[in-house]
Amino acid sequence: MVKICCIGAGYVGGPTMAVIALKCPAVEVVVVDISVARITAWNSEQLPIYEPGLDDVVKQCRGRNLFFSTDIEKHIARADIIFVSVNTPTKTRGLGAGKAADLTYWENAARMIADVAKGDKIVVEKSTVPVKTAEAIEKILIHNSRGVNFQILSNPEFLAEGTAIQDLFSPDRVLIGGRETPEGKKAVQALKQVYANWVPEDRIITTNLWSAELSKLAANAFLAQRISSVNAISALCEATGADVAEVAYAIGKDTRIGPRFLSASVGFGGSCFQKDILNLVYICECHGLPEVANYWKDVIKINDYQKSRFVNRVVSSMFNTVSEKKIAVLGFAFKKDTGDTRETPAIDVCKGLLGDKAKVCVYDPQVTEEQIQRDLALNKFDWDHPLHLQPMGATEVKPVAVTRDAYEATKGAHAVCILTEWDEFKKLDYVRIYEGMQKPAFIFDGRNVVDAQQLREIGFIVYSIGKPLDSWLVDTPAVV
Numbered sequence: 190m191v192k193i194c195c196i197g198a199g200y201v202g203g204p205t206m207a208v209i210a211l212k213c214p215a216v217e218v219v220v221v222d223i224s225v226a227r228i229t230a231w232n233s234e235q236l237p238i239y240e241p242g243l244d245d246v247v248k249q250c251r252g253r254n255l256f257f258s259t260d261i262e263k264h265i266a267r268a269d270i271i272f273v274s275v276n277t278p279t280k281t282r283g284l285g286a287g288k289a290a291d292l293t294y295w296e297n298a299a300r301m302i303a304d305v306a307k308g309d310k311i312v313v314e315k316s317t318v319p320v321k322t323a324e325a326i327e328k329i330l331i332h333n334s335r336g337v338n339f340q341i342l343s344n345p346e347f348l349a350e351g352t353a354i355q356d357l358f359s360p361d362r363v364l365i366g367g368r369e370t371p372e373g374k375k376a377v378q379a380l381k382q383v384y385a386n387w388v389p390e391d392r393i394i395t396t397n398l399w400s401a402e403l404s405k406l407a408a409n410a411f412l413a414q415r416i417s418s419v420n421a422i423s424a425l426c427e428a429t430g431a432d433v434a435e436v437a438y439a440i441g442k443d444t445r446i447g448p449r450f451l452s453a454s455v456g457f458g459g460s461c462f463q464k465d466i467l468n469l470v471y472i473c474e475c476h477g478l479p480e481v482a483n484y485w486k487d488v489i490k491i492n493d494y495q496k497s498r499f500v501n502r503v504v505s506s507m508f509n510t511v512s513e514k515k516i517a518v519l520g521f522a523f524k525k526d527t528g529d530t531r532e533t534p535a536i537d538v539c540k541g542l543l544g545d546k547a548k549v550c551v552y553d554p555q556v557t558e559e560q561i562q563r564d565l566a567l568n569k570f571d572w573d574h575p576l577h578l579q580p581m582g583a584t585e586v587k588p589v590a591v592t593r594d595a596y597e598a599t600k601g602a603h604a605v606c607i608l609t610e611w612d613e614f615k616k617l618d619y620v621r622i623y624e625g626m627q628k629p630a631f632i633f634d635g636r637n638v639v640d641a642q643q644l645r646e647i648g649f650i651v652y653s654i655g656k657p658l659d660s661w662l663v664d665t666p667a668v669v
C-alpha cells in the first residue's frame with residue numbers, strides 16, 4: 190500500500206488529502222501538524238475549516254485510509270510520498286521584509302524529513318513557494334541525508350476556497366514538476382499515478398521544476414490582475430455613468446477574454462493573491478528586473494486604492510464624517526462560503542471606518558467574534574503564521590461590536606456596508622432594515638449583491654461599486 194504523509198493540516202493539506210484518500214482507497218494518507226488544536230479538530234465532528242462538501246468527504250474516509258496525527262516523525266518515517274503544505278508567509282523582518290516569502294516553516298519541515306527518513310522518499314512541494322525553492326530544499330535534504338535518496342517534486346495547488354472540494358474533484362489541471370533525470374521522471378510518474386485515480390490524463394501536466402513553481406505564482410498574479418483591471422474600470426464607470434457589470438459582460442463575451450473573474454468588488458482578499466504577487470515582485474527585483482516588478486506591484490496598488498476609495502465614498506457621502514455613527518458591516522470573510530478572513534478587504538475597510546471614529550458593528554454567518562477582533566488587532570502579515578505561533582491580539586480592547594444577526598447589526602445604524610457576497614444578504618428584509626435605521630439610510634454595496642433599484646424605492650441611498658451614482662453621491666468625491 191502506498192503511504193502518503195502530508196505535513197500541514199490547513200486549508201490546503203486537509204481538503205487535498207481528504208480527496209486523495211477518497212479517490213484512492215488503496216493509498217494510506219496521514220495528515221500531520223504541529224498544531225495540536227488543529228489535529229484535534231480534524232479528528233472531531235467540528236472540522237477546523239468550513240468548506241462546502243468537506244465534512245462528507247472526511248466522514249467517508251477518516252479512520253479508513255485517512256488519519257490526522259501530531260506524531261509527525263513517525264508518519265514521515267513510514268511514508269513513501271511526503272507532501273509539504275505548510276505556511277509560506279510574507280517575511281516581516283530582515284532581508285526582503287514585506288515582500289519575500291518566509292520559508293522558516295518549510296525549512297523546519299525539510300530538516301525534520303532529513304532527520305527521520307530511513308528509506309527513499311519523494312518530497313512534494315504543495316505550498317506556494319518562490320522559484321528555485323526546490324533547489325534549496327534539495328540541498329538541505331541531501332546534506333543531511335545519511336544515504337537516503339530524495340526526489341523533490343513541485344505540485345502546486347490551484348484550489349479556491351469555498352469551492353475546494355469541487356476544484357479537487359474536477360481540477361482544470363494538475364501540475365507536476367520534477368528533475369529531468371531518470372530518477373526524477375520516475376518520481377513524477379509515481380505522483381501522476383496517484384492523481385490518475387480520478388483526474389483524466391490530459392489534465393495532468395508535467396514540466397520541469399522551475400516552470401511548475403513559477404506557474405503557480407504567475408497564475409495567481411494573472412487572476413489578481415483581472416480583478417484589479419475590472420476594479421480600475423469600476424472607478425472610471427462611476428466617473429462617467431457607465432455600468433461595470435455591463436462593461437464586464439460586453440468584454441467577457443470576447444472569447445479571448447472570457448467571462449470569469451470579472452466581478453468588480455471592494456478588492457480582492459484571501460491568503461494567496463497579495464502574498465504571491467509580493468513574492469513574484471521580490472523575485473523580479475532579485476533578478477534585476479525592476480520594470481517587471483513594478484508592473485505586478487501595481488496590481489496590489491489598485492487593490493489598495495479600491496479599498497481606500499470605498500472607505501472614502503462612505504465617509505464623504507455621510508457629510509464627511511462617520512464619527513460616533515453606527516455602521517453595520519455585513520460580511521467579514523474574504524469571499525462567500527468560507528470562514529477564512531486572511532487578508533479580507535473587510536479588515537482594511539473596518540480599520541478605515543474606525544480611523545474616522547465610526548462605531549462599527551459586524552455580522553458574518555461564518556466568522557466568529559474572536560476571529561474578527563483578532564484580525565483587527567493583528568499587524569500586517571502576522572495572520573499567516575501557524576495559529577499557536579501568532580502574537581496574541583489585544584483581547585480586552587474590542588475595536589468593533591459583533592452580532593449573530595444581520596438585523597441586530599443594522600438596527601439604529603446610519604449605514605450598511607456589504608463586504609462579502611453571502612447569498613443570504615440578497616434575501617434580507619430590507620424594508621425592515623430601513624425602518625430600523627437612522628435617516629438618511631445608506632447602503633454601500635462592495636460586492637454588487639443587492640438590487641439597488643429596489644432599495645432606492647424603499648428609500649435608501651445606494652452606492653454599488655462601478656454603477657451609475659445616485660444624485661446624492663455624484664457631488665461627493667471619493668478619490669483617495
Ligand SMILES: NC(=O)c1ccc[n+]([C@@H]2O[C@H](COP(=O)([O-])OP(=O)(O)OC[C@H]3O[C@@H](n4cnc5c(N)ncnc54)[C@H](O)[C@@H]3O)[C@@H](O)[C@H]2O)c1
Nearest residue numbers: 197198199200201222223224275276277294316317346575
Ligand atoms: N489557502 C488556499 O486556498 C491555498 C491554495 C493554494 C495554495 N496555498 C498555499 O498552500 C500553503 C498552505 O496554505 P494553507 O492555506 O493551507 O495554510 P494554513 O495556515 O491553513 O495551514 C498550514 C499548516 O501548516 C502547519 N505547519 C507549519 N509548520 C509546520 C511544521 N514544521 N510541521 C507540521 N506542521 C506545520 C500549521 O500549523 C498549519 O496548520 C501556503 O503556501 C499557501 O500559499 C493555499
Ligand SMILES: O=c1ccn([C@@H]2O[C@H](COP(=O)(O)OP(=O)(O)O[C@H]3O[C@H](CO)[C@@H](O)[C@H](O)[C@H]3O)[C@@H](O)[C@H]2O)c(=O)[nH]1
Nearest residue numbers: 346347348349350416450451452454457458459461523524
Ligand atoms: O471576479 C472576481 C473574483 C474574485 N474576487 C475576489 O478575489 C479574492 C480571491 O478569490 P478566489 O480566487 O476565488 O479565492 P482564493 O481561495 O483566494 O483562490 C485563489 O488563490 C488560491 C491560493 O493560491 C489559488 O489556489 C486559487 O486558484 C485562486 O483562485 C476574493 O476576495 C474574491 O472575492 C473578486 O473580487 N472578483
